[in-house]
Amino acid sequence: xxxxxxxxxxxxxxxxxxxxxxxxxxxxxxxxxxxxxxxxxxxxxxxxxxxxxxxxxxxxxxxxxxxxxxxxxxxxxxxxxxxxxxxxxxxxxxxxxxxxxxxxxxxxxxxxxxxxxxxxxxxxxxxxxxxxxxxxxxxxxxxxxxxxxxxxxxxxxxxxxxxxxxxxxxxxxxxxxxxxxxxxxxxxxxxxxxxxxxxxxxxxxxxxxxxxxxxxxxxxxxxxxxxxxxxxxxxxxxxxxxxxxxxxxxxxxxxxxxxxxxxxxxxxxxxxxxxxxxxxxxxxxxxxxxxxxxxxxxxxxxxxxxxxxxxxxxxxxxxxxxxxxxxxxxxxxxxxxxxxxxxxxxxxxxxxxxxxxxxxxxxxxxxxxxxxxxxxxxxxxxxxxxxxxxxxxxxxxxxxxxxxxxxxxxxxxxxxxxxxxxxxxxxxxxxxxxxxxxxxxxxxxxxxxxxxxxxxxxxxxxxxxxxxxxxxxxxxxxxxxxxxxxxxxxxxxxxxxxxxxxxxxxxxxxxxxxxxxxxxxxxxxxxx
Ligand code: AMP
Numbered sequence: 020x021x022x023x024x025x026x027x028x029x030x031x032x033x034x035x036x037x038x039x040x041x042x043x044x045x046x047x048x049x050x051x052x053x054x055x056x057x058x059x060x061x062x063x064x065x066x067x068x069x070x071x072x073x074x075x076x077x078x079x080x081x082x083x084x085x086x087x088x089x090x091x092x093x094x095x096x097x098x099x100x101x102x103x104x105x106x107x108x109x110x111x112x113x114x115x116x117x118x119x120x121x122x123x124x125x126x127x128x129x130x131x132x133x134x135x136x137x138x139x140x141x142x143x144x145x146x147x148x149x150x151x152x153x154x155x156x157x158x159x160x161x162x163x164x165x166x167x168x169x170x171x172x173x174x175x176x177x178x179x180x181x182x183x184x185x186x187x188x189x190x191x192x193x194x195x196x197x198x199x200x201x202x203x204x205x206x207x208x209x210x211x212x213x214x215x216x217x218x219x220x221x222x223x224x225x226x227x228x229x230x231x232x233x234x235x236x237x238x239x240x241x242x243x244x245x246x247x248x249x250x251x252x253x254x255x256x257x258x259x260x261x262x263x264x265x266x267x268x269x270x271x272x273x274x275x276x277x278x279x280x281x282x283x284x285x286x287x288x289x290x291x292x293x294x295x296x297x298x299x300x301x302x303x304x305x306x307x308x309x310x311x312x313x314x315x316x317x318x319x320x321x322x323x324x325x326x327x328x329x330x331x332x333x334x335x336x337x338x339x340x341x342x343x344x345x346x347x348x349x350x351x352x353x354x355x356x357x358x359x360x361x362x363x364x365x366x367x368x369x370x371x372x373x374x375x376x377x378x379x380x381x382x383x384x385x386x387x388x389x390x391x392x393x394x395x396x397x398x399x400x401x402x403x404x405x406x407x408x409x410x411x412x413x414x415x416x417x418x419x420x421x422x423x424x425x426x427x428x429x430x431x432x433x434x435x436x437x438x439x440x441x442x443x444x445x446x447x448x449x450x451x452x453x454x455x456x457x458x459x460x461x462x463x464x465x466x467x468x469x470x471x472x473x474x475x476x477x478x479x480x481x482x483x484x485x486x487x488x489x490x491x492x493x494x495x496x497x498x499x500x501x502x503x504x505x506x507x508x509x510x511x512x513x514x515x516x517x518x519x520x521x522x523x524x525x526x527x528x529x530x531x532x533x534x535x536x537x538x539x540x541x542x543x544x545x546x547x
Contacts, residue, residue: 058088
């Protein structure tokens, strides 16, 4: 089945129901379907053939959903590009995917022109008038509109999802119609059962998790509402929740939930319609999650997955959050349980399955797993060896099948022969009342091999010393896990998708090795 059929059905069942809303713009399901059929037909008329890739780099707007479904309708492969990337990074994805056509916002015109050689031979469509590009309106003319969505086989490719590239160059995980149908059905069954007419709000990039959660909303005939401001601003977000009676926030990175907690002003907006806030993409610290539930109620829904197995390998519904919190169960700090039609377990370095409680790499299998990376057979074979997706995440399942994620395999620190997972240490440091944020990683050390190192954002300058942090850790964890040194900074770097870039902080300490140990560039000071 072509994923376009989900839109076709909602347009039939709720033709006048709202489908896409942003500011004053409101598009019904009938209009959404017609616009997608026009876009599909015009893309073909512009020279794209079924199976060709069409990239887009757009700030959140209804155009994203129209393009995605326009590509589905025409049998094309959509390639979403994170709108926060630099033009050169965008060019890498456009070129790696072999995209024929790029649809972009007017704000990218300058960067594209400045790097014109990298975009040579790519047909461009811009949301506004722009030199060298057609206008988006050209995609909406009715003469070329398709009468219906193309026939598609379940294994036909329809989406290339570029990994966020927190390590190395992004790779294009291939998604087909079968995978997306599984994502949609299991989202509704396991995580949150969106109802027709409910309002799902997007405030995170729709080229990533939020855009994927938009798919079950389309399948259910719900409203996909999109915030207007490019920046993430809590007051206006909650004003939108009140105005549109939002029932569901599609996706938030944990960094956004922390901001929500920091900037929330109780009683200013009526947000009682909110039933679900989905989060994932990076770890949330247990203490922050508890605060969030205490403030907003049992509305949080966790997703754990990756571009290679979209949206969920494991998940935690709102109800499960509530039950675990009520029982003061530490499983609240887990990434939940395996979703209904996915198999997953942990393996050792020789791919042998590990029993409950033993840490190793998380592997997963099921229809939600990609068939491979685009044009990259070596990486595909490595990731999918033995028929299991090797996630690169280290964790363990407990006896009730809850997954505790420790870290990315590559981030584990080996100090004096002991394995230390940075997240375990971060979970403790964040409990300190004067700590706003932190990252932990290993740095080269002649004696220990690697030494555990913490970089901390204090709540105010000068209120914390390294000794206080190290002593605090000593009260909660084995001595070998305690940071050997601590640096303080004003802020931590965050990716376009809201993930704290631990690697970027860490790499500064590995450049030029010994001379950098104990005092990274750009830090306010270092004490051991
Ligand atoms: P991406 O492909 O950009 O979605 O990144 C996927 C990676 O983000 C996973 O392999 C994990 O390392 C991390 N991740 C995703 N969801 C969670 C979660 N709920 N908790 C902790 N880490 C997560």
